[in-house]
Amino acid sequence: MSYNQTIVFKNKPVIIGSYSIVGPKEGKGNFGPYFNYVMKDDSFGEDSYEKAEKKMLESAIVGAIEDAKIKPKDIQIILAGDLLNQIISSSYAARNFDVAFLGLFGACSTMAESLAIGATFIDSSHFDKLVCATGSHFSSAERQFRFPLELGNQRPPASQWTVTGSGATVLSKTGKGPKITMATFGKVIDFGINDVNDMGAAMAPAAMNTMLAHFKDTGRTPDDYDLIVTGDLGKLGSEILVDLMEYNGIKLGLNYNDCGQMYFTRNQNTLSGGSGCGCSATVFNSFIISKLRKGELKRVLFMPTGALMSTTASQQGETIPGVCHAIVIESDVEENKKIDRNKKRRVTTTRKVSYGTKKEV
Amino acid sequence: MEEKKRNEAYNNYVKAKIPKTRPWPSLFNSFLVGGIICTIGQGINDLIMLWFPNLAEQTAWGYTLVILVFIASFLTGIGVYDKIGKFAGGGSIVPITGFSNSITSPAIEFKHEGIIYGICVKMFTIAGPVIVAGIVSSIIVGLVYLFI
Secondary structure, eight states, X not given: OBOSSEEEOSSOOEEEEEEEEEOHHHHTSTTGGGOSEEOSSTTTTOSSHHHHHHHHHHHHHHHHHHHTTOOGGGOOEEEEEESSGGGHHHHHHHTTSSSEEEEXXXXXXXXXXXXHHHHHHHHTTSOSEEEEEEEEOHHHHHHHHSOOTTOOOOOOTTOOEEOOEEEEEEEESSSSSOEEEEEEOOOOBOOOOOOTTOHHHHHHHHHHHHHHHHHHHHOOOGGGOSEEEESSOHHHHHHHHHHHHHHTTOOOOTTEEEHHHHHSOGGGOOTTOEESXXXXXXXXXXXXXXXXXXXXXXXXXEEOEEEOOOHHHHHTTOOOOEEEXXXXXXXXXXXXXXXXXXXXXXXXXXXXXXXXXXXXX | OHHHHHHHHHHHHHHHXXXXXXXXXXXXXXXXXXXXXXXXXXXXXXXXXXXXXXXXXXXXXXXXXXXXXXHHHHHHHTTOHHHHHHHHGGGGTSSHHHXXXXXXXXXXXXXXXXXXXXXXXXXXXTTHHHHHHHHXXXXXXXXXXXXX
């Protein structure tokens, strides 16, 4: 069954393996304990950051295949993308696997884009097992999009911190694990923002558009989800999204949050929060999947956003278009309702406490 | 037309919502650090004049600049100058030390692309425009000076 932009899968693809690898700064962030591997040094033993990014992506793919307890030769296709020009990290990482490769570019929305396409492949029974992966590196993104690392400049308060990290997911036709049930492909939306230091505001309209399309296509409301999570809108962008949705008559409650906003602690000096392909990819492949596997989250709407800009286009005066793809993942764990309710209550109380202490600071 | 209106409204909304840098603390930090750098420069100059009394004043200034540029370049290399810059903003960009930092930092960053295509090509990506502006304005000033 399919609507205008949404696909509802019949043969629901199962997430049988996942892996996340991050840099040392990310390891000290809020999701630290959930990551599979935290690098001691962000060059990862390589002599350039581009090579480090490639190696991270490679180890994420290998890790996810091991986590799924299958062999690399069981994988039929790798779907991957990243932020660097000509998506070199993905294609160079794929060079070391004897598997078909499809390179994707959706900027920071690549994780959902690859999962949605991968799920469609499996739903249509063309492939049995495949890997979806993406990653980003702070230092390689900085040198491509901004200034040299050692330059003594200040960052504006709305700017975000590209996450050093990689995530990979193994999708399968059969097996046990959380299932992808729906995917909504987004349109490219541009509301005329041209400040390259304010990606959140540039991408929030795309998130709004995809969210509205998803709710319209499926007839669902935000209350149907335990967690609605956007990728890297950051603190500013997620506040804008809440306002935009309210303007459209949909109220996003406590079950809405943003990976970029949650990623780093306050003392880590990342201003508006995390960003990059790695931001949503590592949170999805660590925190979200582990909660889905345990059944602590039942149904998640995962919708990373991407800013489809290039430095050349920006310098020529173009505004920044954004895109957002959404997927719905459902847990396969059936749980006692009583336990579920207790857990929910505990989550809300801790959130309130943390908000309280934050305000005092 | 409708889209233009929507974009304008959205841009205004974002402009009102975007967090702003507080000018007074930033200005204070800038002037504090900028002042300290200038004082250090003056100190170096005075020491040179004290130790080498036979040196012409003009030459002593030259040596002072060389020493300041070296210190900033060294601090960039060991990863300290960007931390100063984060705190000081304009205060560490405007003096000659900032110029040194803007040349050293791309040189470090692009060394993986080789000496010619990396370091030599990219070295002036940030400082280049400043040099061009300096040369062009000196031409204009020179022309004005010629005619009056």
